[in-house]
Amino acid sequence: MDNRYVHGYHSRESERLQDQAGTLVDLLHSDTSYPAGSTVLEVGCGTGAQTITLACNSPTARFIAVDISADSLKEASARAGDAGLTNVELRQGDIFALPFSPESFDHVFVCFVLEHLSRPLEALALLRGLLRPGGTITVIEGDHGSAYFHPDSAAARNAIQCQVELQRMAGGNAMIGRQVYPLLVDAGFDSVRVSPRMVYVDSSRPELVDGFTRKTFTAMIEGVRDVAIAAHIVEPDLFDAGIQALYRTAEVDGVFCYTFFKAVGEKTCRA
């Protein structure tokens, strides 16, 4: 597959990612804010779902948000304009060849990006080079191996595994969330602290049943149907049964669990 991204570059996907950010925004981002005057690099900003939140939460910080896709940046630009943000600068660039001077950022932010990279450790080491000593990196990643549910279903687990396998074939890792600690440590960051953000959904939380179980997670898995079938990693009937079983977990007696991992690491000042 020549496209390293399994999701993120189609308009329905774009809508899904936006819904996801809307539903999860507090859970993932409410504890991230940057001091006045600091310069923050966001790498892999996509259509700006996270960028808008970051920039709104830290109105006196300056954000440079980079993505490899011109189409995504166009959408991000429109959204930043709609939000009236004046502290966001969007730039096209490859995470492995960013056009910035060493130690030119106070902070780096990376969300749902490492999962798509075949060399996440190398990317983190490069980002560390762009941070001034004393700066921080914040990383947020999901982990599809963290998904479990009631009623349990082998077909549902298999459908999720299709997404994991497709992402693996594309060079990524859909189960990278659990690895953010060793990755940041290996990349040279200090004082690494991981805080998992578990999304627990039962019918007492109807906004999550709809916003997360149905429209974020199951819609994402459903979105790889044709590609998974074309890649011969699943039979249509089995995949469809898995999707049915995932929607089943959104019924009144169903439960769905998923965990995102948020990590912060520091680039220690040299002695």
Add this chain to the structure above:
Amino acid sequence: MDNRYVHGYHSRESERLQDQAGTLVDLLHSDTSYPAGSTVLEVGCGTGAQTITLACNSPTARFIAVDISADSLKEASARAGDAGLTNVELRQGDIFALPFSPESFDHVFVCFVLEHLSRPLEALALLRGLLRPGGTITVIEGDHGSAYFHPDSAAARNAIQCQVELQRMAGGNAMIGRQVYPLLVDAGFDSVRVSPRMVYVDSSRPELVDGFTRKTFTAMIEGVRDVAIAAHIVEPDLFDAGIQALYRTAEVDGVFCYTFFKAVGEKTCRA
């Protein structure tokens, strides 16, 4: 198997459960306290690991702690004595035939018990009958399907599955944690609220690496080795490789995740 309990009745196991309560006590119990003068029924208190914490946290409440095992109760009694507790009364009894009048308790507490029962819903309905209107039930259960780790290992997952299978053969359900919401609702409780308690372990948290990954979870799985082999559900080499892989997750670059589910439900006052 005539013993419905896969773990809990051997001295090494007893020590393990005690270590577990010590390590996890804040995570699981710090938000449970009962008002002065209230009477609380703890069912399946075992050797009193949770009882001591409950009674210390609510010194002006009165606890009736019941277990089916006289040996466990003897140990619980010694521990309550050592802790100088005067607000705990220990009684032997079967959860399906408790010698109490209807509506005679203000609160009920059940921790690591439903996982061992073949009829958890029936047990909850019986406990509801013992609660006065307006009273609450608190349920805490683990879920072995919530365990995942880095490095991932099929052998480790298989070893965990041995415990799940043994517990299933004994009539229990080692993955019941995710089901506490529908169980409590089906048993007639209202305002059911579940809060998952995820244990996230990496090497920045050495007390959990040792106290949870090694001495609680992996020791528990390791403890079913002989029974699992005797039951022909695993080959010795594969099981041992799984245990090795679980200990591997406690090394410096390893990560281990597990989630307990704590639920509180109410018995609504009749109109």
